[in-house]
Amino acid sequence: MAAREEYILEVNNLVKHFPLGGGLFSKKQQAVQAVNGISLKVKRGETLGIVGESGCGKSTAGRTIIRLYEPTAGQIIFEGKDVTKAQGNDLMELRRNMQMIFQDPYASLNPRMTVGDIVAEAIDIHRLLTGQKRTQRIFELLKIVGLNPEHANRFPHEFSGGQRQRIGIARALAVNPSLIICDEPISALDVSIQAQVVNMLEELQQKLGLTYLFIAHDLSMVKYISHRIAVMYLGRIVELTSSKDLYANPMHPYTQGLLSAIPIPDPHVEAQRRRIIPKGNVPSPIDPPSGCYFRTRCPHAMDVCAKEAPELTEMGNEHLVACHLLKK
Template sequence: MTVERIPLVEIKNLKKYFNVGRGAVLKAVDNVNLQIIEGETLGLVGESGCGKTTLGRTIVRLYEPTAGQVLFEGKNVHKLTGQQLKEFNRKVQMIFQDPYASLNPRMTVGDIIGEGIDIHGLYKNKERTDRIYELLSLVGLNKEHANRFPHEFSGGQRQRIGIARALAVEPKFIVADEPISALDVSIQAQVINLLMELQQKLKLTYIFIAHDLSMVKYVSDRIAVMYLGHVVELTTSEDLHNRPLHPYTQALLSAIPVPDPETERKKERILLEGDVPSPINPPKGCRFAKRCRYAKPICTEQQPELKEVEKNHFVACHLY
């Protein structure tokens, strides 16, 4: 008998629009539906400006949605108040893209990590100090680092401090918003391996937002591909790389460099022509149609729905 895995997070018809003046509205996230199963990593990929970060920030309540719902453990997170809201803020944390901007330069590392512990009243006095040292050790830093300030650390070390801060309140779910894009290539693998080790050790669930598809494949169980506010493809990491169905996903995967020069020469590169349409005035129908080599008349008239075209493989495209 198979046990149905219950989603930890459900995103239902989520929209997030921004007023940008003169009556114009920027549609950053437009009708997104996703489920995140407890214990998994859902990768979220797409070009800059496709709405990945906005989606992540709306999930953790940094933004209020224009429409739709985010459910965490079955509760609508944007309706929570009082003790329920405080509990949600403890269980759901975010690791930010820029470790330089996301740490308060006037606070010591110990106070940065200890702030969440104090707000939620988790540990006091010596226990608090010991917990901060434990967290520093967990992310590969020393307890001596607790009395230093953020400017005394490298980018990779600062991101480790950001991870320790997120873990301080013992969360269940973490939104990692491009946590390695601001780091040197040599440090990126270390931070990725650290996140994966912590997931196993602490039973965490992740949304991992990134540009780098090869890195997302390495860390993710499933991958959602976003284009201009929409999810256009969703499937397992393996299926997405072996059998991408959406023309946009095919183009993204064709751009990944291959280590073997001979294979690289034979590989077909799909070059996308034209610019990404404006999210302020998105085209009618499929938003990818003007850049798609398979576009048909229906593509410019009717917006495709995200449908399951193969087992656990969802795609929003009129080709299927």
């Protein structure tokens, strides 16, 4: 295992619940259990992908790590500092080094602001540059993401979806962060544009030494950008390993089902392959099952699955899986 200083981010038993108002005759306080005790470590300079179905809690995890949402419990260590306890100027400094690219390039840009002001927003908040130096930095950032300096005076509605996402990436780069959380940055884009954005993110990572937490539900695209991948189900990580190992040897039944759903461009191979379709529907995060959350849909469920929640256990070669079946 890597030494502690190699990790830029460590997340320990992170929990995020969203309380719900109780009913008229209900005494029990309910909550949406979006994230339920995830732990992960991100090495400096790598890309860790987080994948899973819609509603599994991956975006909530990313926003909680950067403290857009306050964590319910757990610990977040970024560059040796406890993000969960940071306040005031300390939190501002941590947020300067952790930036985010949002999913929707249409909703994440203020339509009343020019592109130049959007890109420089974090520069202004942290009071880093003014005057001509600020303008030069804006032009530099636009060039980095493949846009022209004259675009600085235009408004978001004058750009395509791919161009808007480039503006969002330029905004994230403005304050020279070391970690960028990419919250499904390509899901709202056309397939041809997705490849361009992913290639650009890889080039920026190599050029600027960035670390990415790449959140997505498209397993086929995550494979190409991620060094390691964490698979989430109903607020928990069920498998975590290298990208190559996950695709070559998926161990958790849920991961096997996800990978079997990826279409293969060869129609003959596609017609002969066996699909693994979990039974039933995803349980409610308000009232998840006891023990293993996946047991209600798993074809291999055993009695112990209802009694105990499986812990992430290393199966060799840093391949972590949370499944009782693999402990037999």
